[in-house]
Amino acid sequence: MFECPSFECVKCPRLVEFRAQNKQKFPTYHNAPVESFGALNAEILVVGLAPGLNGANQTNRPFTNDYAGDILYPALKKYGLARGNYGKVKNDGFELINVRVSNAVRCVPPQNKVTADEVKACRPYLQAEIAAMPNLKIILSLGAVSHGAVLQALGCKKSAYKFAHGAEHKLDKNGLILLDSYHTSRYNINTGVLTEQMFDAIVARLKELVKNA
Ligand code: URA
DSSP states (O other): OOOOOOTTOOSOHHHHHHHHHHHHHOTTSOOSOOOOBSOTTOSEEEEESOOOTTTHHHHSSTTTTSHHHHHHHHHHHHTTSEESOOOSSTTSOOEESSEEEEESSOSOOGGGOOOHHHHHHHHHHHHHHHHTOTTOOEEEEESHHHHHHHHHHTTOOGGGSOOOTTOEEEOTTTOOEEEEEOOOOHHHHHTTSSOHHHHHHHHHHHHHHHHHO
C-alpha cells in the first residue's frame, strides 16, 4: 500500500530547515509532506512540481489554495474529471473523477524552486505511488521538472522523451502515456507562456486519451 512520506521525513536538509522556519511563522499550516489527492485506482495521474507555501503547504492538498490550482481544478471539472465546488480547502467536498493529483517533490521549497537532489530524494514516493495505481494509463506532467521526475521514476531515458507543451509520449517500458503541459503557475499565466485556453486544450486531450486508452 502506498504511504505518503511521514511527517518525520528528513531526506532533504534544505526543505527540513524551511519546514522548521514555516512552523514558527505559520503555526496553523500543515508544514509537512503533502498527501496526494484522488483515488489510487484512477487512470490519470497529474504530477505537479511541489507544494506552494500558502497553498498545499497550508492545506495538505496539492494545488489547493494556490493560483496554479485555480487553473487546474476548474479545467478538470469542465471536462468531467472533477465534481463539486473547489473551495480552496481540503474539506470543500470537491472530488476528482478518475484522476489523482500529486507532486514531484512533496515538501514546500523556498521560492518554489526545487533542486535536482530533492527531486531524486523524493523519487521513491513517486515510484511507489505509480506502482500502487493498478489502472494508471496516463500521466499529465505539469512542467519540465515533473516530466523529468516521472521519466526517472519509471526508469525511462530522459533524452528519449523531450519535454514540450502538448507532447504525448508513449513510454516503451510500460505502455503508459506521458502528456506534457506547461505548469499552471501564476508566472506562466502572467507571462502568456500558458493561457487558460491552452490548458483547456490539454485537459480536453487528456479526456480523449483516457477514453481511447
Ligand atoms: N501546488 C502544488 O501542489 N503543486 C504545484 O506544482 C504547484 C502548486
